[in-house]
Amino acid sequence: MDNKKERIIHAAMEVFTEKGIEKTKVSDIVKKAGIAQGTFYIYFSSKLSVVPSIAEVMVEKTLDEIMRTVNKSDSFSNQMKDLIDAVFSVTKEYRQIFALVYAGLAATEYLQEWEALYSPYYTWMSKFLSDAKEAGTLRENLDPDQTAVLLIDLIESAAEQTFLYSHGDKDMEAIKKKEVWEFSLYGLGVQK
Amino acid sequence: MDNKKERIIHAAMEVFTEKGIEKTKVSDIVKKAGIAQGTFYIYFSSKLSVVPSIAEVMVEKTLDEIMRTVNKSDSFSNQMKDLIDAVFSVTKEYRQIFALVYAGLAATEYLQEWEALYSPYYTWMSKFLSDAKEAGTLRENLDPDQTAVLLIDLIESAAEQTFLYSHGDKDMEAIKKKEVWEFSLYGLGVQK
Amino acid sequence: MDNKKERIIHAAMEVFTEKGIEKTKVSDIVKKAGIAQGTFYIYFSSKLSVVPSIAEVMVEKTLDEIMRTVNKSDSFSNQMKDLIDAVFSVTKEYRQIFALVYAGLAATEYLQEWEALYSPYYTWMSKFLSDAKEAGTLRENLDPDQTAVLLIDLIESAAEQTFLYSHGDKDMEAIKKKEVWEFSLYGLGVQK
Amino acid sequence: MDNKKERIIHAAMEVFTEKGIEKTKVSDIVKKAGIAQGTFYIYFSSKLSVVPSIAEVMVEKTLDEIMRTVNKSDSFSNQMKDLIDAVFSVTKEYRQIFALVYAGLAATEYLQEWEALYSPYYTWMSKFLSDAKEAGTLRENLDPDQTAVLLIDLIESAAEQTFLYSHGDKDMEAIKKKEVWEFSLYGLGVQK
DNA sequence: GATGAATGAGGATTCATTCAT
DNA sequence: AATGAATGAATCCTCATTCAT
Numbered sequence: 001m002d003n004k005k006e007r008i009i010h011a012a013m014e015v016f017t018e019k020g021i022e023k024t025k026v027s028d029i030v031k032k033a034g035i036a037q038g039t040f041y042i043y044f045s046s047k048l049s050v051v052p053s054i055a056e057v058m059v060e061k062t063l064d065e066i067m068r069t070v071n072k073s074d075s076f077s078n079q080m081k082d083l084i085d086a087v088f089s090v091t092k093e094y095r096q097i098f099a100l101v102y103a104g105l106a107a108t109e110y111l112q113e114w115e116a117l118y119s120p121y122y123t124w125m126s127k128f129l130s131d132a133k134e135a136g137t138l139r140e141n142l143d144p145d146q147t148a149v150l151l152i153d154l155i156e157s158a159a160e161q162t163f164l165y166s167h168g169d170k171d172m173e174a175i176k177k178k179e180v181w182e183f184s185l186y187g188l189g190v191q192k
Numbered sequence: 193m194d195n196k197k198e199r200i201i202h203a204a205m206e207v208f209t210e211k212g213i214e215k216t217k218v219s220d221i222v223k224k225a226g227i228a229q230g231t232f233y234i235y236f237s238s239k240l241s242v243v244p245s246i247a248e249v250m251v252e253k254t255l256d257e258i259m260r261t262v263n264k265s266d267s268f269s270n271q272m273k274d275l276i277d278a279v280f281s282v283t284k285e286y287r288q289i290f291a292l293v294y295a296g297l298a299a300t301e302y303l304q305e306w307e308a309l310y311s312p313y314y315t316w317m318s319k320f321l322s323d324a325k326e327a328g329t330l331r332e333n334l335d336p337d338q339t340a341v342l343l344i345d346l347i348e349s350a351a352e353q354t355f356l357y358s359h360g361d362k363d364m365e366a367i368k369k370k371e372v373w374e375f376s377l378y379g380l381g382v383q384k
Numbered sequence: 385m386d387n388k389k390e391r392i393i394h395a396a397m398e399v400f401t402e403k404g405i406e407k408t409k410v411s412d413i414v415k416k417a418g419i420a421q422g423t424f425y426i427y428f429s430s431k432l433s434v435v436p437s438i439a440e441v442m443v444e445k446t447l448d449e450i451m452r453t454v455n456k457s458d459s460f461s462n463q464m465k466d467l468i469d470a471v472f473s474v475t476k477e478y479r480q481i482f483a484l485v486y487a488g489l490a491a492t493e494y495l496q497e498w499e500a501l502y503s504p505y506y507t508w509m510s511k512f513l514s515d516a517k518e519a520g521t522l523r524e525n526l527d528p529d530q531t532a533v534l535l536i537d538l539i540e541s542a543a544e545q546t547f548l549y550s551h552g553d554k555d556m557e558a559i560k561k562k563e564v565w566e567f568s569l570y571g572l573g574v575q576k
Numbered sequence: 577m578d579n580k581k582e583r584i585i586h587a588a589m590e591v592f593t594e595k596g597i598e599k600t601k602v603s604d605i606v607k608k609a610g611i612a613q614g615t616f617y618i619y620f621s622s623k624l625s626v627v628p629s630i631a632e633v634m635v636e637k638t639l640d641e642i643m644r645t646v647n648k649s650d651s652f653s654n655q656m657k658d659l660i661d662a663v664f665s666v667t668k669e670y671r672q673i674f675a676l677v678y679a680g681l682a683a684t685e686y687l688q689e690w691e692a693l694y695s696p697y698y699t700w701m702s703k704f705l706s707d708a709k710e711a712g713t714l715r716e717n718l719d720p721d722q723t724a725v726l727l728i729d730l731i732e733s734a735a736e737q738t739f740l741y742s743h744g745d746k747d748m749e750a751i752k753k754k755e756v757w758e759f760s761l762y763g764l765g766v767q768k
Numbered sequence: 769g770a771t772g773a774a775t776g777a778g779g780a781t782t783c784a785t786t787c788a789t
Numbered sequence: 790a791a792t793g794a795a796t797g798a799a800t801c802c803t804c805a806t807t808c809a810t
Contacts (some may be wrong), residue, residue: 004795009325025778026781027779027780027781029240030797034794035795035796036796036797037780037781037796037797037798038781038782038783038795038796038797039794039795039796039797040781040796041780041781041782042794042809046780046781047780048214054357099298100298102294102295102298103198103294103295103296103297104222105295105299106291106292106298108295111291111356112357112358114356114357114358115357115358141374143371146367146368146371147375149350149353149369150346150349150350150371150372150375150780153345153346153349153350153353154342154345154346157342157345157346158341158342158345161341161345165306165307166304166306166307175338176338179335179338179342180342182333183339183342183379183380184379186331186378186379186380187376187378187379188375188378189378196769196770217803217804217805218805218806219804219805222772227770227771228770228771228772228773229771229772229805230770230772230806230807230808231769231770231771231772232805232806233805233806233807234770235770238805238806239805338800375778388790388791392641395805397616406624409782409783409784410783410784410785411783411784414793419792420791420792421784421785421791421792421793421794422785422786422787422791422792422793423791423793424784424785424790425784425785425786426790426791430784431783431784437605470599483682483687484682486678486682487678487679487680487681487682488679489679490676490678490679490682495739496742498741498742499741499742522740523762525758527755530751530752531755531759533734533737534730534733534734534755534756534759537729537733538726538729538730538733539735541726541730541733542725542726543727545725545729548687548690549687549688549690549691550688550690552689559722560722563719563722563723563726564726566717567723567726567763567764568763569762570715570762570763570764570765571759571762571763572759572762574619580774586787601799601800601801602800602801602802603800603801604791611774611799612774612775612776613775613776613777614774614775614776614802614803614804615773615774615775616802617775617801617802617803618773618774622802623793623801
């Protein structure tokens with residue numbers, strides 16, 4: 001039952017990745033999901049209305065990767081490095097999906113769902129910063145909630161730059177990671 | 193440049209803003225531009241191929257606003273403040289256009305034109321940072337080219353957060369501006 | 385008759401009236417009837433197959449109204465007046481239903497059921513004329529069976545004219561009634 | 577140009593007659609008309625919106641047949657006979673079209689166009705009665721405008737009875753014609 | 769270059785109908 | 790008998806694109 005909805009979402013991710021949103025037909029999605037054409041419309045109102053659900057999955061994947069990668073007993077500075085690695089890694093693997101999620105959300109009225117979608121991510125980052133601040137690792141005048149959003153945007157933008165928007169060569173990834181890491185450490189006022 | 197081409201670009205901006213890219217028909221654009229259906233295809237190959245031209249216009253507008261706002265004889269820290277003001281101001285006015293430009297570029301293969309489109313913007317910012325670095329205002333280990341991109345992304349992301357993705361209240365604009373300003377100053381290692 | 389069948393017929397009458405036959409979905413009918421989608425098909429084979437049942441209900445309603453209105457002990461001429469009143473009254477109240485019954489029957493092969501459907505009505509009218517003829521009230525050369533059909537058509541046509549097809553003003557009803565009454569009396573050769 | 581519209585109307589009449597409105601696809605009509613699918617929608621908004629144009633054609637045909645048949649120098653009573661012959665003849669030939677016109681008009685919002693569509697027919701009949709009345713052939717208290725409508729309805733109803741709604745045998749046509757003729761003469765109060 | 773009537777491929781969406789429960 | 794989730798055939802209509810003028 002809810003199984004069907006899941007299957008639609010994952011089928012959509014695959015087909016969107018292969019052919020792009022524009023060229024994907026609902027019939028492609030249902031074929032891959034192994035359900036009838038009409039069943040699609042029981043769960044989603046249109047091709048584009050699947051996009052927010054895909055975005056949700058992507059946020060989950062990113063958080064999972066971060067959780068898996070970041071070692072809490074490490075120094076903050078190293079945790080930042082791992083965090084950046086995690087985000088770059090997920091963005092690299094799912095670059096197509098990220099692109100289509102931006103396109104799909106922007107192309108419709110779903111844009112404002114963005115905030116709700118990202119909220120678990122923001123919450124995690126806010127806690128991460130807040131803990132470090134309490135430990136005296138970050139500058140005193142830092143607002144964890146606000147900075148959480150800035151930091152996520154900064155890292156994601158850099159990753160997207162690298163994998164989506166740029167013709168960048170092979171070394172670009174390392175360079176970008178280093179730059180964003182340095183900028184972040186300074187921005188956060190990290191004490192060694 | 194041809195008068196008709198200009199009219200198509202500006203008509204497209206208006207109609208895209210009103211109805212969204214998806215729901216805009218070429219016939220809507222030509223109607224607003226006051227030209228014949230066939231004439232459109234003399235200048236553009238398709239509806240989406242207008243988007244890069246729109247993006248170009250937006251980059252111009254942003255740079256113009258920055259140039260107009262930032263006072264070169266002011267302190268770096270104040271110039272940063274003005275820079276942020278300028279980007280927020282343009283993003284606020286053209287929020288819809290920005291959203292559709294992302295969507296439009298992402299929906300097609302034009303995504304990688306992004307870099308070329310933004311290059312005048314990046315160039316300006318790079319020079320801005322480079323000058324400040326030479327003057328000893330910024331940290332020694334800063335790479336002006338790389339950081340230019342990061343900084344632009346950071347500021348634009350914050351602005352989009354504020355005006356596109358968020359249900360945020362009225363004060364959000366001021367808070368966001370202050371946060372991004374502080375984060376930037378730290379990130380750049382600005383010496384007072 | 386089954387309670388569920390009744391509910392379907394009356395739900396169909398309501399929904400057809402609201403949205404028209406074309407735009408009515410079986411799902412609308414069952415929703416209003418408070419039964420499951422599948423139950424509909426136990427009683428009717430399709431959306432349009434409900435129409436003859438509706439027609440039957442309408443003939444009943446018309447005959448009931450005639451019976452209720454026409455006073456057998458009155459003069460023939462006055463009975464004619466009452467008869468016309470009754471038909472106009474039912475047509476007025478159920479104008480939409482009449483229209484859709486015509487449409488529904490004509491849209492399918494059920495058109496020829498018309499005769500069977502109307503037969504109780506024709507029979508009543510035939511008897512009504514036959515009695516009057518035997519009483520010497522009507523012209524000698526009148527054929528009650530044939531004329532029954534003509535008279536019903538004449539009166540119903542006039543009523544439909546008034547309520548369905550016309551943009552007619554308020555007074556039209558009275559005028560039409562008077563005209564059809566006079567024409568009928570002459571046509572039947574009524575002796576005072 | 578207007579040629580195309582004509583071709584659609586006549587193609588629609590043919591296909592509707594063959595397959596019925598319900599089962600006719602727009603693609604059937606355009607195929608027969610020899611035009612592209614899209615062209616249909618330049619001239620008509622939907623399959624059903626062709627029906628009023630067909631009705632117009634039918635009124636024309638009926639009037640033409642009446643004009644052709646009724647001999648103005650004949651006696652009124654014979655002219656009535658010819659009139660009835662004409663209407664029966666057209667109804668017989670185009671019985672399918674009449675059925676679908678009723679169905680098609682009733683199934684949509686076009687029902688109220690009826691009056692406008694029939695107005696040339698009503699006008700002619702009104703003049704016909706008015707002339708006869710002035711010649712002293714009809715009863716003094718007859719209202720030509722109102723009676724025109726009644727008379728047309730009466731004759732058409734009888735014709736439709738015969739050819740559309742009834743399983744009637746061969747002789748029915750002659751019987752119906754005679755009955756409607758007699759009823760009309762009495763109803764109009766024709767003086768021999 | 770400019771026009772705009774005509775095109776027709778193409779896919780979203782609907783909704784009557786089924787059938788396992 | 791009753792249910793209602795699932796089905797998928799069926800067709801409307803749109804709209805980007807063309808091309809003769």
